[in-house]
Amino acid sequence: MGASGSGKTSMRSLIFSNNPASLTTRLGATIDVEQNHVRFLGDLILNLWDCGGQDAFMDSYLSTQQSTIFQHVGVLIYVFEVESRSVQRDLEYYTECLQALRKFSPDAAVFLLVHKMDLVRPPRGPVLEKKTAELRAASGDTEITVFGTSIYDESLYKAWSRIVHTLIPNASVLTKHLGKLADACNATEVVLFERTTFLVIATSSQQPPSPPAPAPSDLPPASAALSSTPSSLSSFGSHTEHGSLVHQEDDNDPHKLEPTRYERTSELIKAFKHSCTRVREEFHALEMELADFTAVLDELTKNTYVLIVAHDPTVETAALKMNIRLARKKFE
Numbered sequence: 120m121g122a123s124g125s126g127k128t129s130m131r132s133l134i135f136s137n138n139p140a141s142l143t144t145r146l147g148a149t150i151d152v153e154q155n156h157v158r159f160l161g162d163l164i165l166n167l168w169d170c171g172g173q174d175a176f177m178d179s180y181l182s183t184q185q186s187t188i189f190q191h192v193g194v195l196i197y198v199f200e201v202e203s204r205s206v207q208r209d210l211e212y213y214t215e216c217l218q219a220l221r222k223f224s225p226d227a228a229v230f231l232l233v234h235k236m237d238l239v240r241p242p243r244g245p246v247l248e249k250k251t252a253e254l255r256a257a258s259g260d261t262e263i264t265v266f267g268t269s270i271y272d273e274s275l276y277k278a279w280s281r282i283v284h285t286l287i288p289n290a291s292v293l294t295k296h297l298g299k300l301a302d303a304c305n306a307t308e309v310v311l312f313e314r315t316t317f318l319v320i321a322t323s324s325q326q327p328p329s330p331p332a333p334a335p336s337d338l339p340p341a342s343a344a345l346s347s348t349p350s351s352l353s354s355f356g357s358h359t360e361h362g363s364l365v366h367q368e369d370d371n372d373p374h375k376l377e378p379t380r381y382e383r384t385s386e387l388i389k390a391f392k393h394s395c396t397r398v399r400e401e402f403h404a405l406e407m408e409l410a411d412f413t414a415v416l417d418e419l420t421k422n423t424y425v426l427i428v429a430h431d432p433t434v435e436t437a438a439l440k441m442n443i444r445l446a447r448k449k450f451e
């Protein structure tokens with residue numbers, strides 16, 4: 120949900136329909152509610168409702184349609200335009216929606232996306248912090264998670280990976296199995312992606328795909344993100360600079376892995392897959408053997424891809440591929 124023009128359909132079309140950001144300017148306003156069923160991990164079906172944000176629709180959701188719209192909600196994702204000209208009205212609608220949600224789906228998680236962050240002049244951190252404080256105040260006792268997002272960089276994948284992660288019932292079991300696969304491969308990390316969206320489902324690391332706290336990090340300029348190629352998977356390597364991103368390095372991490380590596384991989388692979396379709400090729404797998412790391416991205420199950428990254432120079436891609444093949448049965 121969110122005001123008209125805040126970018127709801129754009130993010131849906133990017134993540135779930137694999138369209139590039141440049142095509143979103145052609146999208147028309149959503150009339151009433153558009154429902155999508157996205158098959159996500161075998162039997163898990165994501166029922167996505169894109170609620171048109173024009174005032175007349177919002178008024179109807181909050182009156183006659185209230186019990187339909189807010190019943191059985193797993194997650195409410197409310198989108199706020201960072202430079203909205205009607206902040207007060209946006210907040211009023213939001214708090215009314217929150218009240219209805221509490222009444223009909225008291226257990227639903229609430230994610231707030233402060234969207235179109237690319238329009239904010241750097242430094243963006245303080246702007247996001249101010250907006251987050253405003254949203255927390257408007258949310259009262261309700262627990263919320265806030266992300267700064269833009270369709271022009273990986274920030275959208277970070278937010279959506281986190282959202283989807285909360286909906287997966289057996290995420291901790293997946294993490295355990297990925298940990299075992301990482302050990303078997305002598306790998307630094309194993310990451311599981313959903314096949315069509317390329318959202319991160321689980322990683323071999325104990326922490327969730329992305330931290331729940333609001334990200335005060337600056338977003339890179341759109342051009343930097345769009346011009347990247349999969350070779351930028353080197354975020355799994357040892358260097359740390361990327362545009363204007365503010366990174367907190369973990370001093371205990373010998374490989375200096377970037378905190379944004381998951382969402383950057385999602386974004387880059389999606390862009391690469393899109394390039395493949397333009398030349399009528401299909402994306403199947405990716406192998407990299409570089410001086411400081413080896414990586415394989417390959418199909419694991421019908422609905423997932425797995426990325427294995429090893430910093431051990433004796434590990435060869437053929438061995439990683441064989442282990443993926445052997446692990447398939449376990450994950451099916």
Ligand code: GTP
Pocket residue numbers: 121122123124125126127128129130143144145146147148149150170171172173234235236237238268269270271
């Ligand atoms: P309704 O369907 O009326 O509720 O609107 P909506 O929230 O679905 O908005 P929509 O996705 O149609 O986006 C409106 C405009 O915002 C489009 O022209 C998009 O290209 C643009 N837009 C979406 N996301 C971003 C973003 O992250 N940054 C910028 N600069 N523009 C964006």
